[in-house]
Amino acid sequence: SQTIHQWPATLVQPVGSPLSLECTVEGTSNPNLYWYRQAAGRGLQLLFYSVGIGQISSEVPQNLSASRPQDRQFILSSKKLLLSDSGFYLCAWSNFLSGNTIYFGEGSWLTVV
Amino acid sequence: AQSVTQLGSHVSVSEGALVLLRCNYSSSVPPYLFWYVQYPNQGLQLLLKYTTGATLVKGINGFEAEFKKSETSFHLTKPSAHMSDAAEYFCAVSRGNFGNEKLTFGTGTRLTIIP
Numbered sequence: 001s002q003t004i005h006q007w008p009a010t011l012v013q014p015v016g017s018p019l020s021l022e023c024t025v026e027g028t029s030n031p032n033l034y035w036y037r038q039a040a041g042r043g044l045q046l047l048f049y050s051v052g053i054g055q056i057s058s059e060v061p062q063n064l065s066a067s068r069p070q071d072r073q074f075i076l077s078s079k080k081l082l083l084s085d086s087g088f089y090l091c092a093w094s095n096f097l098s099g100n101t102i103y104f105g106e107g108s109w110l111t112v113v
Numbered sequence: 114a115q116s117v118t119q120l121g122s123h124v125s126v127s128e129g130a131l132v133l134l135r136c137n138y139s140s141s142v143p144p145y146l147f148w149y150v151q152y153p154n155q156g157l158q159l160l161l162k163y164t165t166g167a168t169l170v171k172g173i174n175g176f177e178a179e180f181k182k183s184e185t186s187f188h189l190t191k192p193s194a195h196m197s198d199a200a201e202y203f204c205a206v207s208r209g210n211f212g213n214e215k216l217t218f219g220t221g222t223r224l225t226i227i228p
Contacts (some may be wrong), residue, residue: 006156021173034215043148043203043217043219043220043221044157044169044203044218046168046216048126090157092157099164100145100207101147101159102147102216103159104136104149104156104158105153105156106155106156107154107156109221111156
């Protein structure tokens with residue numbers, strides 16, 4: 001079966017510090033990968049998605065970037081965090097085997113102080 | 114372009130009562146529709162989905178939803194609420210089999226169960 005792992009689960013970072021959130025998928029190949037953000041009291045916003053290694057599409061302009069160094073690894077980064085980057089970040093995957101269904105990781109809480 | 118509207122950001126029902134969470138969508142192509150549930154501090158879990166075929170779909174935990182094309186709706190129901198149903202629920206739409214699996218989410222409905 002397919003599983004998705006995301007870490008760290010909780011992170012408190014000062015303004016101006018760098019960020020790295022990692023996500024890996026197991027049990028499937030060639031997945032589409034996604035990063036979503038859920039700000040307090042708001043819905044989910046798609047930040048990035050990737051259909052293959054090195055292929056990243058950004059949905060909204062922001063202080064964040066994403067990379068996909070391996071088929072089943074997706075990394076969310078920032079060089080200098082802003083207060084507004086605080087939120088709940090969710091990694092997700094899908095592929096033809098999932099029948100157009102997107103499956104989510106457990107999420108990472110980021111608090112920028 | 115796609116969009117999802119969830120009517121009611123907060124819904125409260127008594128334990129044992131009917132749960133009805135409303136979702137309306139707009140899509141320029143035949144949609145795939147989803148309901149996800151999110152428990153506090155956790156990721157999203159798929160409750161059910163509609164792709165093609167039978168318009169009444171059953172999901173986990175006793176939930177079901179009916180796709181009504183004429184009303185552009187996909188409301189979520191459960192006959193009898195349980196305390197464990199307290200969570201946030203998200204309706205989402207994708208472009209179906211047009212090769213785009215990105216989801217557009219509604220803003221969510223927080224369900225509270227009254228003992």
